[in-house]
Amino acid sequence: MGYELTGKGLNEAMEEWAKDYAIYGPRRFENGGRFSDTDCIRYGEVTSVDEIVFDQKSEFSFKEVLLPVSEVLFYYTEDSVKEAEGPKKGALIFLRSCDLHGVKRLDEMYLHNGPADSFYRKIRERVKFVLMGCERECTNGFCVDLGTNICTDYDLSVDLAGDGYQVDCKNEAFDDLLQQLCLRQKEVVPAYVTETSVRVKIPEGIDQRISGSSMWREYDSRCIGCGRCNFVCPTCTCFSMQDIKYTDNEKAGERRRVWSSCMVEGYTEVAGGGSHRKKNGDRMRFKVLHKFLTFKKRAGYHMCVGCGRCDDICPEYISFSDCVNRLEAGMKEVAANDSQ
Template identity: 55%
Template sequence: MGFILDKISADKFLSGLKDEYYIFAPKRFELGGIYSDTDAIRYSEINSFDEIVFDEKSQYSFKETILQISQTIFYFTEDQIKEPNFTCRQKKALIFLRNCDLHGLKRLDDMYLNNGPEDYYYKKLRDAAEFVVMGCENSFENCFCVSMGTNQSDAYDLSIDKQEDKYLITCKNSKLNNILLKAGASSSDVVPKFVTSNNIQVNIPDNLSNDVATSKIWDEYDVRCIACGRCNFVCPTCTCFTMQDIFYTENGKVGERRRVWASCMIDGFTDMAGGHSYRVKKGQRMRYKVLHKVLNHKKRHGEQMCVGCGRCDDICPEYISFSNSINKLENAMKEVTSNE
């Protein structure tokens, strides 16, 4: 069902949501960017529609709204282990996100819910969330969602497009539908917006295989990459974490174990007992990441892990382009097949 909200009815709609929802959306933080004179756009709780940034891409994804950056798994003493009294948010979360991010949510579900036993902590927050897809009228810089087939999705509770001082909405959720009607929304035929072309296009070779791991294309990243891990942290589909024990006392027998976001690109991620470490070179880490995103995940779950949001390209301080890395795979496959 389609609706049109003006500024007044939009504010009423938001007020009607607050009793049942925490509302998260891309929000501008002035002078909070990676440079001293730049802003940051990242997810935060919002209190008005005016706070939502519709016309720019957020540097960070929606991921941190349903994946805690640091999460306590259990507490321990000398002779006892206790799980935390995990309680979900007091209210549900309503999360505004782009089509590519909505596809990213499906990838997170694949990893945390469909890749073995369900992750209890993720599922709690996931089940308590509903999603509003924000239409993209034009492609943003570095986006390649059309190539990845993630430029459109219908797996939302509500869609919203801003048009000057009005909001065009389609709603699939009966509860949200009732709140819209109470807010004075007027019915109308609405078609959610989505981009149909990007300036950047990628091509994943049909014959791509793990043989490409022996290509020399990965060697350049030994020098270029500085192993900061930013690309992983802004990515909506990266799910790696590490475990940390936090000790409360000097004897090291009382404390808590936490799982904390981690990155396959940083030093120490593959360290093992005995001092051994896999993927010591940065090019090896780049190889692992690229093939995980555009090859191995698809083998298991039927779709590419990368959703083409381009945030990794946006954030990299060394200007390493993930889309360029994908486009180099065709020549890399020619290289390895010619060496056979």
């Protein structure tokens, strides 16, 4: 069911929803940017639709709502272990089509890739999604080529329409309130991008031989291994575990799951001091092939959703889409080497 609402009407709806859900959306944090006196657009709790930024891409994804940067899993004492409680409220998240496709990737990793992760599931089962329509392409995005520019799997959609909003509702639990607050009912189709300036071409028949291409060596010196690309990515899922001992009793403490990155030095270190990927180019290779080769073999679709945030955030101006477009030449290189 579709509805047309004023800003006041939508804010009244959000006020009612806030009784059951913590509402998150891309909002502006003044002076919170990477440089002096610059703002940052990232996800945070909102109380009004006026706080939500509709006309710019958020620098960080929605991911930290489902996967907190630092998440306590359980508390322990000398003789007991207690699992941490989940959030007391559910969550209502405003996000764009590419990010909503990212939810599918996170679900694959945490719910279907072996035994389900109970901590992720505890949060995920109480989350509803509000699709934000995209009227124009974003910088560095290539969602169209990956088929993530359109999404129909949402609870609500919200599009700006002049001074008001157009809302499509697919969850009957929200219908009664929207009917009371709307100006009129009408058919609503969320806006979506149909073409992007940045294009990617993923070669057919790419296989593990691409690991032997010389293209990866360029990133040994270009990449500095900061991991920013992983942290802003809506589909990266690497983490490490930390045991925190309490100062007043070292036999009590907590275990936390903390974001980590396959791109940083030390992530692949094993007992005895060995490391599976010592060079930055090897880490870049692992990340790219995980997004476009190994994950697809298992799940049937690419892990990357084409949001372009990795290009936006890289301090060395490394283009992920450019790297993907070089895979075809890399495959030809290794095929030629095999034939010699």
